[in-house]
Amino acid sequence: MKKIGSLLLVAVFAGSITLGAYKLFLEKPDYAIVSDDGKTSFTTTSYTPTSAKGSGINEVDFTIAAENTVNAVVHVKNVTVSKAPTNIMEFFYGSNGREIPQVGTGSGVIISPDGYIVTNNHVIVNANQLQVTLNNNKTYDAELIGTDPNSDIALIKVEAEDRLPYLAFGDSDNAKIGEWVLAVGNPFNLTSTVTAGIVSAKARDLGKNQSFIQTDAAVNPGNSGGALVNTNGDLIGINTAITSQTGSYVGYSFAVPSNIAKKVVDDIMEYGNVQKGILGIESPRLNTKYAIENGYNEIDGVYVDGVNEDSGAYDAKIQRGDIIKQIDDQKVRKFADLTGYISTKRPGDEVLLTLKRDSDLIEVPVTLKKRQTIVVPVMGLEVKNLSEKDKKRFKVDKGVKIIGVPERYRGYGLKDKILIAVDDEEINDIQEARTLFGGISKYGRTIISLQNEKGEKERLIFQ
Known part of the structure; x- marks a missing residue:
């Protein structure tokens, strides 16, 4: 018995020595040491928890969003009629030649059960006749309600016997870069096609002071006017454009944010045209020689290079040299961030600008006005x-x-x-x-x- 007790005591003592030696000489600490010499030390260990849904695509369920979306996305056919000369004299002097119908196609999204459909302006422009085919293969003649070429949004309507499946507008401001999205449309006249991707960028400017959601979900000719939805099935964009030398998908595409599309649709239905609120500032394009020479291209925010007379910015006493850092609760890093948000507003709406003036951050309320120029x-x-x-x-x-x-x-x-x-x-x-x-x-x-x-x-x- 004494022998067993002695062995147990020796084992405990040896274990204590081993543990102490490990703690003292071998184990690396999981904390950063703050030294007195003013230099900051960093640890390379990350304790950030992984996503609750995991890191793989298999953890994301697209089926419900896809099922709800395909029934609300329609095929839009645009028939335009042109007159062709029948002989050389008619070619030069004109006449009532024979009519040649030309057909263009695209997509649209039903946004109300009574048949209102949002699509792209370029899908229906110059149409003599519009036809809409639903996912159940029923075809209806459509009426053009209104358009806004600047945002490339158009509103059309069909008269159906029954209530139609539809999508409600989501909040595109809440879309996150890296978030999974689905693009649903009718590329190459193939109905109800669903592709998946992520939000690649927001407030992307393609050169016309517009603001697009960029995604890598495959979009091809015929997808224009279709739906961009998140995994909850919320409509966060209207697919609009691709940038490609071949005219087909090469890795990224663009959608009009739903907040802009919704505002355009609401204006068309309420006023008959789009009510645009104007801030009234001028800012240099960042790729110009003027911007580069003055360092404006390196500014994090929007540099105010001028203020238009009789504008909201003029009344609010915004000054040349101010840098706009935020509008309401939206961060502003480039001009498209600013114009994209203002595109969701009307004349008379008030926004709160956070400006950097000299070395101070100040908040200035601005009432948007109608365009004066x-x-x-x-x-x-x-x-x-x-x-x-x-x-x-x-x-x-x-x-x-x-x-x-x-x-x-x-x-x-x-x-x-x-x-x-x-x-x-x-x-x-x-x-x-x-x-x-x-x-x-x-x-x-x-x-x-x-x-x-x-x-x-x-x-x-x-x-």
Whole structure:
């Protein structure tokens, strides 16, 4: 018995020595040491837990989202009619030649049980006839309700006997980079095609101050106007474009965010056109020589290079040199972040800007206004609505002020004058200016009437 007790005591003692030696000489600590020399030490060990769903694609279930989406995505057929000359004389002089129908196809998403469908403007543009085929193969004639070429969104409607399956708009602002998404549409006239990918980027600008969701879900011709949904089946985008030299999918595609599409649809249904709220700032394109030489391309945020008169930014006293870091609760790192968010707003809406001014961060509320400037068709003049200051200065009640002139017209002294009429038709605002200039011919004669600051009027004739 004493022998057993002695052996147990020796074993405990030996184990204690071994454990102490390991702790003292061999085990590496799992903490960082903060030294007194001001240098920061780092550990390379990560204790971040893995995703609850795991790291593999097999952990993600696409089936429910796909099943709910395919029945709400439709095939859109656009029939346009052109006239072809029947002989050489008709080719040169024109005639009532035979009509040739041309068919284009795309996709659309049913957004209400009574048959409203959102699609791309380029899917239905110039259509003489629109047809929609549902996933159950039923075909209906569709009516065009309204379009917005700037966002490439159009709203059409069908009259069905029964309530239709539909998707509700989700919140695209909540989409996360790396999140799984499904693209559903009708590529190459193949109905109800589902592809999967992730959100590759947000607020992607393709050169027209638009803001797209970029994804690597396969999208091909015919997918335009289809649905981009997350794994919950929420509609977070309308598939719109691919960038490819071949015209087919090469690894990434783009969708109009659902928040922008929803705002466009709501405006069309309520007002008949799109109500655009304008902030009223100017910011240089980051790839220009001017931006690079001044370091604006390295700024994290949007650099304010100018403020438009009679805009919300002007009233809020935003200054040249301010850097916009955030709008409401959305971070702003580039211009597309800003324009994408403002595209979801209307004139009269208030947004809260977080600005960096000198070395301080300040918050400035800004009320968005209607667009006050526009570039008119054909001649390309940039004009603005008259402010009260302009009316007093020029002693006029009507007209628009010319604030930008293309190079080919700069020798005529047009800038900073009031444009009163086009071909003797009076102008009241920029919308009338756009309509009147849109009706003139590039090859005909155009007469514009102007007035300068001294009240002197002049008429110029352009051939």
